[in-house]
Amino acid sequence: MTEAPLVAGIELGGTKCNLILARGPDAILEEKRLPTERPAETLAAIEAVLDGWRGFAAIGIGSFGPVSIDRASGDYGRITSTPKPGWANTDVARRIAARFDVPTGFHTDVVAAALAEARWGAAEGLGDLAYVTVGTGIGVGLVAGGRPVDGLTHSELGHVRPRRVPGDDWVGACPFHGACVEGLAAGGSIAARTGIAAPELPADHEAWLLVADALAQMLHAAVLTGIPRRIVMGGGVAVGNPHLLPRIREALKASLNGYVALPEVEDADTYVVPAALGNNAGPLGTILLGQQALGAH
Secondary structure: OOOOOOEEEEEEOOOEEEEEEEEEOOEEEEEEEEEOOOHHHHHHHHHHHHHOOOOOOEEEEEEOOOEOOOOOOOOOOEEOOOOOOOOOOEEOHHHHHHHHOOOEEEEEHHHHHHHHHHHHOOOOOOOOEEEEEEOOOEEEEEEEOOEEOOOOOOOOHHHOOOOOOOOOOOOOOEOOOEOOHHHHHOHHHHHHHHOOOHHHOOOOOOHHHHHHHHHHHHHHHHHHOOOOOOEEEEOHHHHHOOOHHHHHHHHHHHHHOOOOOOHHHHOHHHHEEEOOOHHHHHHHHHHHHHHHHHHOO
């Protein structure tokens, strides 16, 4: 069997960057973690680490977003309208690719995690899935045929506006949309609504039903894209509160109301599952982004 190519992977997160030099989960040569500070300092620190690594044939970058993934666009490779101070319109992919002159794959961090869960994790053997992260923010990565679902831009299903539960008129916490799914169900939104951080919020608190309802409506939309053969849930809120996933499954089943009459979807316990790779999903996914970029050349 031909050995997989060596790739330098960069998971650029809102608070930290995970760098990895690997061929896959069983062949990790180097790992490094850096704080995400201002763009100039952060990108220079990333480049310094990669300068010390040798032999990689490609680079994969999974970044917090939104990002521009359309290679025909003048702003391809940039972080675009992020609320993270100082990072809007920052060039990431083109700068890195020019510095190291190797094929470079670029996408969102959540799509990177989706690729890894499809190859080695909770959706192993399934090339079509949705990876949903529920933590500081909410993102959905869509993969079909083992590759990211690309078009004008990447999916931003975390910002769809759900139907509100009768009597719930809280304005939400998203700076762009107020009561979108992220504004209702992300970790910071739960804390803003209740005054209690999500990890400390009692399992029987009524807010969890509102969180599950909003998330289930987002998953309803993901199911109706026709793509996911499985939905994988990750992120601190989703996996750190074991009582939440059963509520999401129940609410999703009620929301779909039998419309997608497929056994894969109707068995909610095997259709909506927790992530298997944990914190390694994003970094390992960047290796796949780099390998796919190399294969496209």
